[in-house]
Structures are given as structure tokens and as C-alpha cells.
Amino acid sequence: MYQMFPLLAISLIVYAVLALTGAAGPLWYEIVFIELPMVSGELWSVSWGDVFLLGSMGLLFVELLRATKTGSDSIMNHALSVVVFVVALLLFIIVKGFGNSIFFLFMSMTFLDFMAGFIVTTVTARRDLAVGGGGA
Structure with a gap:
């Protein structure tokens, strides 16, 4: 089940x-997390939105690595x-609190995740067919 999630x-x-509970404030992603002198x-002011995107990019990296596996769990x-x-x-389109650049960049990551997954799976399947002698 872990592989499918x-x-x-x-x-x-x-x-x-x-965003929906408002527990961290309505613009939680603009709150400064840390300021670093350069x-x-x-x-350099790092906001919670920056931290959110950095963590999401880490998860995207793991997803791209997992996309190279084949099998029903991968599909x-x-x-x-x-x-x-x-x-x-x-x-992003409908709900208040989601129409901002931070969430747009996150949504772009989710698009990249599923597109890369399908493309890698397709290329891998073609290669497997070619190696097995069944493909063109």
C-alpha cells in the first residue's frame, strides 16, 4: 500500500x-520562518511558503525515483x-486561500509528478518489450 500512495x-x-482551518493565520505562507544574513x-528571508515548497520538492524527487519501478502498484x-x-x-480554481503563487507552484509539481510517472512507465514498458523481442 505504501508504494501506491x-x-x-x-x-x-x-x-x-x-489554509482551511486558518490556525496558522490566513497568509501562513508569508510568515517569515528564518532570516539569514548573507x-x-x-x-535572506525564508517564509513558511518557501519551506512548504522545499519539502514538496523533496517529496516530488522521491516520487520521480519511484516512477522508475514497474508493476501494478506503480500504475x-x-x-x-x-x-x-x-x-x-x-x-486552486474554486476555493479561497488556494489561489496564490505558492499553491500554483505546488499544483505544477503534482502535474509534473503524474506526467513524469506515465512517461517513465511508458518508456520502460517499451524498452522491456524491445528487450523481450516483442516490440518494434
């Missing part, structure tokens, strides 16, 4: 809880990734 769904759930003399993972993308798209 799309990891970006975790990020979607975290964002939805923070050698250039500038101050189900890709199908569930499509569901995560569609839910994210609908939230």
Missing part, C-alpha cells in the same frame, strides 16, 4: 489543513497522482 498528497493535506550584506500510484493533481487544480 502518492507522497504529494501529504503536502496537499498539510496545505489544505493550514556574505553580500543582504538578508495505481500514477492513477492516484492524477487524482491529487485534479484535486489541487480544483482547489
Whole structure:
């Protein structure tokens, strides 16, 4: 079951809880997480939205690695990734609190996840057919 679960769904759930409950504030993604002085003399402000995107990119990396596996669990993972993308798209378009750049970039990651998964699975299946002597 672990192999079938799309990891970006975790990020979607975290964002939805923070946005819909308002527990962290209506614009939680703009709250400064840390400020780091740079050698250039500038101050780099890292917001919670930046941290959210960084964590989501880490999960996307793991999803892309998992996309190289074949099997029924992998196919189900890709199908569930499509569901995560569609839910994210609908939230972005319809629900207040989701129409911002942070969530748009996250939604783009969910699109990349399912597209890369299907493309990698298709290329892998073609290669397997060619090696097995059944393909063109």
C-alpha cells in the first residue's frame, strides 16, 4: 500500500489543513520562518511558503525515483497522482486561500509528478518489450 500512495498528497493535506482551518493565520505562507544574513550584506528571508515548497520538492524527487519501478502498484500510484493533481487544480480554481503563487507552484509539481510517472512507465514498458523481442 505504501508504494501506491502518492507522497504529494501529504503536502496537499498539510496545505489544505493550514489554509482551511486558518490556525496558522490566513497568509501562513508569508510568515517569515528564518532570516539569514548573507556574505553580500543582504538578508535572506525564508517564509513558511518557501519551506512548504522545499519539502514538496523533496517529496516530488522521491516520487520521480519511484516512477522508475514497474508493476501494478506503480500504475495505481500514477492513477492516484492524477487524482491529487485534479484535486489541487480544483482547489486552486474554486476555493479561497488556494489561489496564490505558492499553491500554483505546488499544483505544477503534482502535474509534473503524474506526467513524469506515465512517461517513465511508458518508456520502460517499451524498452522491456524491445528487450523481450516483442516490440518494434
